[in-house]
Amino acid sequence: MTTTTYDTRRWQADIGLEIHCQLQTRTRLFSPGPLPTTTETAPNSLLTPFDLGLPGTLPQLNERAVDLAIVAGIALGCDIAPLSHFDRKHYLYPDLPRGYQITQQERPICQKGRILFEHEGQPHTLPLQRIHLEEDAGRSLHEKLPGHTLVDLNRAGTPLIEIVTAPELHCPLATEAALRALHRLMVWLKICDGNLQEGSMRFDANISVRPAGSAEPGVRCELKNLNSFRFVREALTAEIDRHIALLQKGQPVRSQTRAYDDRARQTLLLRERDALPDYRFLRDPDLPPLQLDAARIKRLRERHPEHPDALERRLATTFNLPATIARTLSESRARATFFENATAEFPPDLPDQARHARAQAAANLLINTLLGLLDTDHPDLNALAITPAHLASIATLLAEGELSATVAAALCEEVARTGVDPLRIVEARALRQCRDPELLGRLVDEVLRDHPDQLEAYRRGKTKLLGFFIGQAMRRAKVEPDPQLLTSIFRERLS
């Protein structure tokens, strides 16, 4: 599948990304001020004097944020700098309390590294240039009070890492795949909550287009604040088309900063970039250089949890799961842990085939039933009343054919609500399928006896009537029959 509308034999796009990830800390990057936990937090209600830029205040570095940046660097295979430092980036903006933002310009905390991702079934590697720490600005609200700009500094000082990739992506779909892989990793490692709508992760893309085979890079435009994977894909597609249209008309592409209008499905000019702003960087004289000793990096490396890709591979091979299922399970740590805890309930001496069948049943129930129950009130699997042991019992009954898939799903849902032991429910309501060959044989004989015309038709070759017979038997049965067993008995009698 491809979304490119242009001829890739004639044109090449070069795409580089800047990704801002909000770090999951309780306090700000340079102050002990708490961060808002909901969007309803009253504006400017959580600020320390430093967050307001009051005279006489000094920054205090949040070591937890530094740890998270290091973990991100480790996960992305970066070089962690034993010595980095902070710089002030000056610009005048109402929501920038000190007239400068504290960032890392000259010496970032991580360099190099890569994002590993899959695109069109192939593994890809996107090299990184750097990861640096910086503080977020506040928010300017322009609509609340006509003619006025209101400033909410609650977000100011939120710790961010900015991940800067090399411009080595060449198509919007691959770009989207790389960002999805990065997003999954950041959420998995609990570095960032990954909430795109609320801006916990924000994407800027630099893009240029050149004739295929040309060594001369094209003129670069920057697309700002793309806050969904879809917008990234669509905006890049629209922007590539815009560049090509200009180039084909022989018109110059101008270096610009642009935004994406998703209704019009095109990018819009924000500002020309010919005159780069003068940020007048200054090494922050209040903050000593950030020195990381080897022991700290080692400690974080050892604590570094299993990479989701590795987990996905491990789940797929251990339990012989289809790739899509293994991937869905490994999308969140809570999910994978729940699944693994359920499989740990299976008897240890179980033969592989039976273990795989039970694990697949558990995976299906987890993905198809339990995940469907999660919503904003219960975002977390662990908030449901069902335990991994419950899931293991239901999966066992399902895999052994004791329960039908429909009954197992309904049971799963009920246990998730009530927390009642599923085996008690099964016994109390006799939910097990009938698997008695003698009983089912009698049922089959009854059905065939009562439908002589259809039997005659079947014998003449209308084999589709098998479904009719099964349906009749199911309707007539007092306890739901095992459909597989029922089918094989019919086949036997009819042959």
Next chain:
Amino acid sequence: MSQPGTFDAFRALPDPAAHVFETSQGDPLGALLTRATPGDIATAALSAEGPLAGLPIGIKDNLCTRDLPTTAASRILEGYRSPFDATVVERLRAAGALIVAKTNLDEFAMGSTGQHSAFKPTLHPLSPTHSPGGSSSGSAAAVAAGWLPAALGSDTGGSLRQPAATCGLVGFKPTYGRVSRHGLIAFASSLDHIGWLTRSVADAALLFDVLAGPDPRDPSALRDAPLRASAQPTPRIPALRLGLLPALIEDTPIHPAISRAFSALIEGLRSAGATLPDLSPAHLELAGPAYTAISSAEAASNLARYEGLRFGQRASGPSGAPSTVEALATHSRSALLGAEVQRRLLLGHSLLSGQTTLAHAQNARAHIRKNLDEALTHVDALLTPTTPDTAPRRDAPDDPEHHRDRFTLPANLAGLPAISLPLGHDADGLPFGLQLIGRRGHDAHLLAIARALEAFLTTA
């Protein structure tokens, strides 16, 4: 003008706080910007306990105080009230001191005369035609006038030691990071030091013991606990090794009275058995240009927050409310910042844009720091006059080349502890001082050496 000179003499007064209000009535020197009310002071005095119990102390108005406005002598902060006390103010209060007044200064501590306050100039207690020196002008004038036993100041290039010298006081600036800068309105963060003016070295040591020490609110604060200065034994003169910097002194035109007194001191110390080798750490001649570049660049950055948007004062444009944030900031800064501050900010902005000069300056600074540290491995301290001249006339032209700062700048660039002691008077009775620069982190040791020299000068 014979006033009590030590904390003990001040403590002996029947009501030390009332003494301040009585003697400073009408503030003829322009030394005080705001005063606490006698009622508040009386209330605070009731519960004051600790080594400084009941002592009235003045605070340079670039240090934040909760109960009194903090303006840095700038219109842009007129009426500003800080929601917190600077760490040093907190520690003074905890030690029982009474914060009686905020003292005048050159706006944002930029200037060395006390004439650049947005509100009023400061006069020298001994001669109204002279400046007490700056920028800690109000603190120096109030202590020299005998109103207060001590006052806090700040020292970015000599702003505390120079007025100490020209007012006949002790002015001490500890090692960079030894005293927390939390609550000091930043001028040039990497050069700013908090220090204090007293009548004696013993008083300075007592304040050091109260004020020095780690503070988690200042990331540049040293983490180790300092030695107690008041507990250090006073070294004997024959045990002292004090380095001289002849190259630095020969290059500078020095007031003859200062030259004579300084030479006489060296003679006296030599005959008393002290060792005074000539040292020549390289690149000290770059201190002036390096200071100008670094302090202006950092000032431009630190003062970026004063744009009339969030706190302090806002100026409207020529035609009412400015329409853009840029216009609002420009109007506020043009209308509310003084000429000296504007001059330094313009210079600072252009240096930040260019970067090359700034890089050279940082490089020169690194050399100066290294060379001074090296020189100090051979001696206990370096000895220079504090200023090349006595108090400047109030109508004297400015000193943009930093001639007056020549002897004080190196200690700021290197972050070394330094102290100015009274050395003598010129024919007009205007005081001058000598400066000791100590080893990094050896503040208590430097104060002990200063005590020995103070005693030597009084008995000689």
